[in-house]
Amino acid sequence: MERITAGSAAYPLPFPQRLEYNAPVHGTWNIVHISMLVPEAHSVYVCSDNCMRGVVMTAAEMGCQDRFSCVTLSEADVMTDNLETITIEGTANVIEHLGKHPPVVFLFLVCLHIFVSSDEEYILKKLRERYPDICFVRCYMDCVRQKTGPTPDMKLRGFMYEPVRVRDKVPGRVNVLGCDIAYEKDSELLSYLGSQGCSVLQLQDCRTFEEYQRLGEAQLNLCTYMNGQEGVGRLSQRMGCGYLYLPPAVDYGEIREAYAQLRRTLAQMNSGDLAGRMRQEGTAEPLSAPGEDAGFEIWAKEQEMCCEQALDHLRRKLGQTPVAIDYTCHQRPLGIAKLFLTHGITVSRVYLDGVLEEEQPALDWLRENAPQLELTATMRPQSIRPDRQSGERGAVLALGQKAAWFEQTGHFVNMIESGGLWGYEGIRKLCGLAEEALDTEKDLRDIVPRKGMGWPSLCDVPGVHSADGISPGPEDPRRLNGRSEAAHE
Amino acid sequence: MNRKSWKRQTFWSLPVYTGDVSGVCSALYELGGMVVMHDPSGCNSTYNTHDEIRWMDQESLIFLSGLKDIDAITGNDRKLIDDIVETAAEFHPKFIAIANSPVPWLIGTDFRSICRTLHRETGIPAFHVETNAMHDYTYGAGHAFLELARMLFENENAGQAEPENRSGRTRVNVLGMTPLDFTAPGQAERLRMMLDENGFETVSVWGIGDSLETLKRAPLAGVNLVVSSAGIAAARYLQEKFGIPYVAGVPTGSFSGTVMQALSQAADTGRSRMIYLEVLEKYRGGAAHAERAVCGEPVTMGSVAAGMALEDGLPRDILCLTETAEGLLGGADQRPLGEEEIRTALSGYREVTADPMLRHACAEGTAFHELAHFAYSGRLYLNRIPPLIG
16 A cells, blocks of 8 residues: 655655556445435436446445436447537436426536536526426536645535525524535534524525525535635525635644634624625635633533543543544544544554645644654555555454455444534544444445445445345335434435 | 547446456466556556455455656656566566557557567566456457467467377367456355366366466367356467367356357367357347347357347347457347447346446346446455356
């Protein structure tokens, strides 16, 4: 495997971009999963067969085949025009067969549309003329541009809010958006917002298209996931409401700073015209930190003490067992490495292929204070031969599916996109999940190949057979893929 | 554009088959070569998630180039070459194969030249498999087997260095056997055993279980058994190059004995046979269409249909849903394109045997027999895919 040390890691790309390997670990969401969060929306992909296969089977495995359609491209289409005709007529043909018109159609255009310079405006104009009752939203599966610009999923996290109509603001309404994993009602973030008199709406709460429209009533949009920043920021500008990006920090100072920003913003929101003030101070930019509040200080110190206890408990429980962390588990893998190392917990390696801007301070710290910490690529060809084949690895606790796969351990925290953990509670719960993973071995082979953690997984996995050799039935817990049935109804 | 052509490219509820790039990878998976998909992203993930069952347990050097827009726009083939050369130097593959997605096709990438350069710089044979992600797996795997055969045998002549066949048994190659069509465990072994029991000697199995060195022995065979449409192009090449006849058909169920007999006859006469079509034609008796259809890839499903016909004496049509079909269908068989045509075709039958994903596309009241196919429904019914051989 391709390894370097933190001390020698370049920012933001520690590893060269060459040929790529793909590990059979698929718990993270792709654009199919993300777009399905918009209730009643229908996705139409216009692309070539081989590219289609991954997305259509994603939809089928998650049980959403009835919300997904394909228009395949042929060589002749490229010769005919710039793919406008096949895109318009193919999409129209799909709609004619759907029975009921969906309120929204996400129309996914691909690399070919870009390279033949399809007239995207013309395509949308024609479709909107033909189906005025449908909101057509242009989306992209344009992987060829993802290394030099925003990735398709980053773009989608903006496009998916385009059908939201701006409504009169509801006092105290806050949208928490951008992350695929919803925050629990009693989570620290939502509880805090509730305690400040806010009513919170998440996209995952919306079960109908009408409920989704309530997103247009917010006074403040709060984004916690890095890939959602641009999209949620754009929505906020269109809505003329406040916007904050508060990622799931694992550093006390940063958490305090997040709360400071949140408190200041909520105070302004309660005193009216939040958007106007934010515009004055810089469009949709986070506001400056407020002064310290004695009550908050006491609470924060208590929380930090609880985190210290949780970290100490984890340290004692782990003993000499090292921890491996991957970037799919949490958007702050280097931050967690720093947190653990500063609390006496052994970190053996961090799996990542790039370093986020918000992780640069953690990388700088590691370069200085833990220069021997191993950073390991997950996509380099050398990853095809992990140490499982040389028997080098001993017992290890993994945070994330990729770390678990490369370490070949069933002792792993099965989590993606920070798992809805945030603030002090995020640190405490992470410690708890790590302890739980240490105690209970999971079925690595059955879990990590399943796509889109949290969605149903209506498939079998190679090499994994149910006792009776029959595919899982609808009631089989494997179909729920780490999510409660009630949560998905 | 033909006003109707877009209807043949639309699927509002049905999936598409495994694509051509995945087909290439599946065909070459076990041969010790390095397969590079010249593609920005996604092909490798799609392949190892939905189109490959060996990824977890069996190493294969299958990588993605990670093509960027700027490299495509500027025609920076050097990056692809350098990246492959670097990786080949580390892994020492037995050959290098490149397949590609739409953008490299669209910009007219000179893969022949790239492969010549790779061969020169690495000393490793390199070839391109013509794909563009717009075809299905039968096309991709078929072209991969064909290009592989060309790489192995282009400088060989018929009868060259042919060792004596001391066993006296007819030697057979099995062509076109990938897990995309033969997914249940142990299919290649079962076929070898069956051939052995029927007095044949298996020289090589193309797709599952045999190494590149074993495949090099293919010209020693007296007959080729084509078990899927992915093997037909290589079979025709070997026939043209070495005069080896082929029999197309899968020894499945009651049809097994007929296939074995046809192999012997083909080896004796040198005449190739589409044995499943012969059986189906016999039972059709000249009727325009049967009341029963078996759907999917033509050679495997045609063989299943032949086996059923031999058992119950009832005629059946092949409803071919995959791309490689030339010479593989009878006069009454159909090849519908797009969901609308597939539904219309299915509605013409009283009884349908097909992948479970096609169940809801059949007309109400149709007797439906489930036969899951990995290249169609992927992992959805993986543990319900029955063995075809035997």
